[in-house]
Amino acid sequence: MRFKIVTSPHIAQNVSVGQVMRRVLYAMVPGIAALTWFFGWGILINLVIATVVALLAETVMLAVRGKPLALHLSDFSAVVTAGLLAVALPPLAPWWLTTLGILFAIVVAKHLYGGLGYNPFNPAMVGYVVLLTSFPREMSAWLIPHGLDQPHALTLLETLQAIFHSELPARFTLDALTGATPLDALRTQIGLGLTVTEIRNSPVFGMVAGQGWEWATLSFLAGGLWLVQTRTADWRIPAGMLSGLAVIATVFYLIDPQHYAPPWFHLWSGAAIFGAFFIATDPVTASATPHGRLIYGVGIGVLVYIIRGFGGYPDGVAFSVLLMNIAAPTIDLYTQPRVFGARRG
Amino acid sequence: MSRLYPFHGGLKTVRHKTESNQQPIQRAALPRRLMVPLRQHIGAMAKPVVASGDQVLKGQMIGQADGYISAAIHAPTSGRVATVETRPVPHPSGLPDLCVVIDSDGEERWVERQPVDYRALHPSELRNILRNAGVVGLGGAAFPSAVKLNLSGHRERLETLILNGAECEPWITCDDRLMREQAAGIVAGLHVMVHLLEPREVLIGIEDDKPEAIAAMIEACAGTGYEVRPAPTRYPSGSVKQLVKLLTGKETPVEGLPIDVGVQCFNVATAYTVHRAVDHGEPVISRTVTVTGHVRQPGNFQALLGTPFAELVEQAGGYQEGVERLIMGGPMMGFALHSDEVPLTKAANCILAASAEELAPTQPVMPCIRCGACVDVCPANLLPQQLYWHARAKEFDKAQDYHLFSCIECGCCSTVCPSHIPLVQYYRYAKNEIWAQEKEKQKAELARQRHQARLERLEREKQEREAKLRQKAPARAARAESEGGGKLDIETAVARAKPHPDAANPAATRQQDA
Numbered sequence: 001m002r003f004k005i006v007t008s009p010h011i012a013q014n015v016s017v018g019q020v021m022r023r024v025l026y027a028m029v030p031g032i033a034a035l036t037w038f039f040g041w042g043i044l045i046n047l048v049i050a051t052v053v054a055l056l057a058e059t060v061m062l063a064v065r066g067k068p069l070a071l072h073l074s075d076f077s078a079v080v081t082a083g084l085l086a087v088a089l090p091p092l093a094p095w096w097l098t099t100l101g102i103l104f105a106i107v108v109a110k111h112l113y114g115g116l117g118y119n120p121f122n123p124a125m126v127g128y129v130v131l132l133t134s135f136p137r138e139m140s141a142w143l144i145p146h147g148l149d150q151p152h153a154l155t156l157l158e159t160l161q162a163i164f165h166s167e168l169p170a171r172f173t174l175d176a177l178t179g180a181t182p183l184d185a186l187r188t189q190i191g192l193g194l195t196v197t198e199i200r201n202s203p204v205f206g207m208v209a210g211q212g213w214e215w216a217t218l219s220f221l222a223g224g225l226w227l228v229q230t231r232t233a234d235w236r237i238p239a240g241m242l243s244g245l246a247v248i249a250t251v252f253y254l255i256d257p258q259h260y261a262p263p264w265f266h267l268w269s270g271a272a273i274f275g276a277f278f279i280a281t282d283p284v285t286a287s288a289t290p291h292g293r294l295i296y297g298v299g300i301g302v303l304v305y306i307i308r309g310f311g312g313y314p315d316g317v318a319f320s321v322l323l324m325n326i327a328a329p330t331i332d333l334y335t336q337p338r339v340f341g342a343r344r345g
Numbered sequence: 346m347s348r349l350y351p352f353h354g355g356l357k358t359v360r361h362k363t364e365s366n367q368q369p370i371q372r373a374a375l376p377r378r379l380m381v382p383l384r385q386h387i388g389a390m391a392k393p394v395v396a397s398g399d400q401v402l403k404g405q406m407i408g409q410a411d412g413y414i415s416a417a418i419h420a421p422t423s424g425r426v427a428t429v430e431t432r433p434v435p436h437p438s439g440l441p442d443l444c445v446v447i448d449s450d451g452e453e454r455w456v457e458r459q460p461v462d463y464r465a466l467h468p469s470e471l472r473n474i475l476r477n478a479g480v481v482g483l484g485g486a487a488f489p490s491a492v493k494l495n496l497s498g499h500r501e502r503l504e505t506l507i508l509n510g511a512e513c514e515p516w517i518t519c520d521d522r523l524m525r526e527q528a529a530g531i532v533a534g535l536h537v538m539v540h541l542l543e544p545r546e547v548l549i550g551i552e553d554d555k556p557e558a559i560a561a562m563i564e565a566c567a568g569t570g571y572e573v574r575p576a577p578t579r580y581p582s583g584s585v586k587q588l589v590k591l592l593t594g595k596e597t598p599v600e601g602l603p604i605d606v607g608v609q610c611f612n613v614a615t616a617y618t619v620h621r622a623v624d625h626g627e628p629v630i631s632r633t634v635t636v637t638g639h640v641r642q643p644g645n646f647q648a649l650l651g652t653p654f655a656e657l658v659e660q661a662g663g664y665q666e667g668v669e670r671l672i673m674g675g676p677m678m679g680f681a682l683h684s685d686e687v688p689l690t691k692a693a694n695c696i697l698a699a700s701a702e703e704l705a706p707t708q709p710v711m712p713c714i715r716c717g718a719c720v721d722v723c724p725a726n727l728l729p730q731q732l733y734w735h736a737r738a739k740e741f742d743k744a745q746d747y748h749l750f751s752c753i754e755c756g757c758c759s760t761v762c763p764s765h766i767p768l769v770q771y772y773r774y775a776k777n778e779i780w781a782q783e784k785e786k787q788k789a790e791l792a793r794q795r796h797q798a799r800l801e802r803l804e805r806e807k808q809e810r811e812a813k814l815r816q817k818a819p820a821r822a823a824r825a826e827s828e829g830g831g832k833l834d835i836e837t838a839v840a841r842a843k844p845h846p847d848a849a850n851p852a853a854t855r856q857q858d859a
Binding site: 001002003004005006007008009010011012013015016017019020068071072075115116117118231234283284286288289290293332336337338339340341342343 | 352353358359515586590596597598599601655668669670671672674676677679680681683684685703704706708709711712713714716717718720721724725726728730731747751754756759760761762764765767770773
C-alpha cells in the first residue's frame, strides 16, 4: 500500500484564529449589555454600523490584496475591531463618525499597515485616536447614564433619528442628554481648584467610580477574567497594566489625596479595565515574550495615569496602547526567555 | 514520594493507550523473507560479513560494528541470505539503504549462545559484548549503548542513572507492556548498566497513566535501591533532557548531553536487551512494537527485526477502511512512510495506521497572530513565533540567535497554533539549510586552502628553479668562454635561465589542471 507523506506532528488541537476572535466577542457581551442598559440603544446601533462597515471594508481590502475572502472573513478579526471601536464611541455618535473611524481602522491601520498579524498598531485604537483628535466635540458628547437625572429617555426610533439625521426629539436638547464623563469631570474640576472629596460628592460619581459606568466596568471585568481563564488573553498584560496604573496612582494619592484621585477610582474609571483585558491584550500588537508582556502592560498602565493626570485628554488608554505598541519589538528583543539548558544570569 | 522538577511547557495530549495496551505482547509470526537493514542505529553502518547464498543461523552476526559509534547486526532467524542490496527502509529521508535479505528456513536454529557473568568481566570486555550484540537505544534514537555505558573521558563518576519508561507519545504502549510483563528482565539489565556506570542513584521515570507498569517495576526493584518515580502525564516528559530535568532538576546544557550534568539515560526496552545479551547470550534480533490506530486488532508484538510492516499490520487484523497515513513512531514526532513494504528496525517502537479520524484535519494556514500559545508550550523555552518569523524570511543567522538548535522538534507548538502554521516543518527546513550552508562553506574553505597551497608550491618551485639556474649560469658562461665558445652558447644559457612559460602563468596551469 502507498501512503501520503506529511511531516510531524500528525495531530493538532482544535483551535483556530476564528475561535480566538469569537471568544473575544463573547467576552464583550456582558459589558455591552451593561452599557446598553445605562446608555440606551445607541450602543447597539453603533455596533451594527461598525460591524457592517468593517466587513465591507475588510472584503474590499482582501479582494484588493488578493487574499482568499471566505478564509479571512471567517476569522472574525474585523468584527472584533468593529466591536472594540464601537463600544468606545459616544452612544449618539453620528453614523459618519463611526463609519470614518472603522474605515481608518480597517483600511489604513489594518490592511495598509500589513494585514492581520503584521499590523504594528491596534487598528481599533488607531481609528479611535483619529476620531478623538479630529472630532473632539462629537467624541466627548457622552450621554448621562440612565437612572441618574432621568430615566433613560430615547426610544429606538429616536436614537436612530439622532444617529442618522442628528435630530433630537423636541423635548430634549443635546445639553440635557449629555454630560461630562466622570474622568472628564474630575479633570475639569481639579483644574478649577476643587478637591477630590468635593468633586466626588457630585451625582456623576457612584460607589467607586462613575454612576452606571462602574457597572459596565464590572461586566467587562467578568468577560475579561473569562478570557484570561480560557487563556485567550495572556494574564500578564492586564496584570501588568492594572498594577502599573495602581502603583503610580497610589504614589500620587499618598502624596496629596485632595489633588489626586484614589487608585481604585483610576482602576475603575474610563477604559482602564476594558483596555487592560480587551485592548492591550491584542496579541498582534503586544509584546510576545512572557516577561515582555508584563513590562508592556506596566508601561501602558503608567502612561494611562500620566495622560489622565497631566495630559490634554481625560483618558489615555488609546494613546498609551499605541505608544507601547511601537515599543513592543524592542521589549521583545530584550526579554527573551532563558532557553532550556542555557546558563543562568 | 520524592519531589519532581517540572519542565516548562509541554502538553496534555490525547492518549489512545487503551487501544493497544489491554492484551499481552504477542509473538509475531515468522516471516518468509526478512530484510535486515545494516544501518539501524546512529553512527557508521555495520559492515556486511555475509554474501548472497550464505546459510545463516538465528543470532549469527551478519553485519560488523564499523568504528566506535556503530553496532552489530544479526540474523533474526536461520535461513539463507538471498541477497545483500539496497532496499527501502523506514527512514525520514525516504532513501533506501543496504539490507541483508534472508529467506527463513522456518527452523529457527540458533547460533551458539554464550551467557556471561558480567561481574567477572572487565568493563571494556562487557561493553564489547554489548556492541557485538547490537545493543542500541530502543526508545527511537537507536544510539549505540556501549558508547553511553563508557564514562571514561567524561567524568569520574555518574550521579544518576535514569531508566526512561515515560512513553509520553500518544498511542504507543510497547514499553508499558514490556514493563508489565518483563519487569524482572528490565531490572536484570539495569544491574549490568549499574555495574558499568556505578551511579550514586538509579531512578526510573514512568508517566502516571501506567499504574500497572509502575506497580510491576516497583515490585521488581524491591531491595535493589532503584527508585521508581511516577511522573505526571505531560508530553514530552519522555524526551531525554525533559526527563532528566523532571527527575533530577538538572538542565542539560544547550548543545550538551545529560552526561555533562552527571546523568545518563536509557530506555527500559534497552535495559531488557542488555539483560538478554548478557544473561542469555542473545543479540538484538527482535523488539516489541505497538501496531495501532486504524487497524482491526491493535496490540503489541514481539517481532523479528526485518519483518515487513505489512505483515505486522496483517497480524494486527489488517487495515480498517480509510487509512491515509502510515506513521513510524508516535503522532507527535513519528514520520510518515510511503509504503508498508519496509522492514522493522531497532528504532521502530510503533506502527500507527492513521485515518482522518486520528489525524489533524488539513487546514489553511493563517498569518501568525503572535498569540504566544507556542511560547507557553515549548519545553525548550524558545520563542517559536520568532523562530518561525526568521526561518520563513530565511534569516538563518537570526534563527540561530533565537536558539534554533535547541528545538527538539517535539511538535507542541504546531499542535496548539491557532493559525495552523506547520512550525516544526519550518524549523527542520531552517536546520537543513544551515547544515547545507555549513557544508558548502567547509568545501569552499578546503578548496581555497588547496588553491593557496598550490600557488605557494608553484611559486616555491619557480624560485628554486631560478636560484639553481642563477647558480649555474655564471659557471656555464665561464666554461663556454674558456672553451672559446661563441655567442650562441651564451644566448642559450640566458634563454634557459628564463622561467618556464607555464610557471610564469599559474592561471594557465590551473586551467590545465582543472
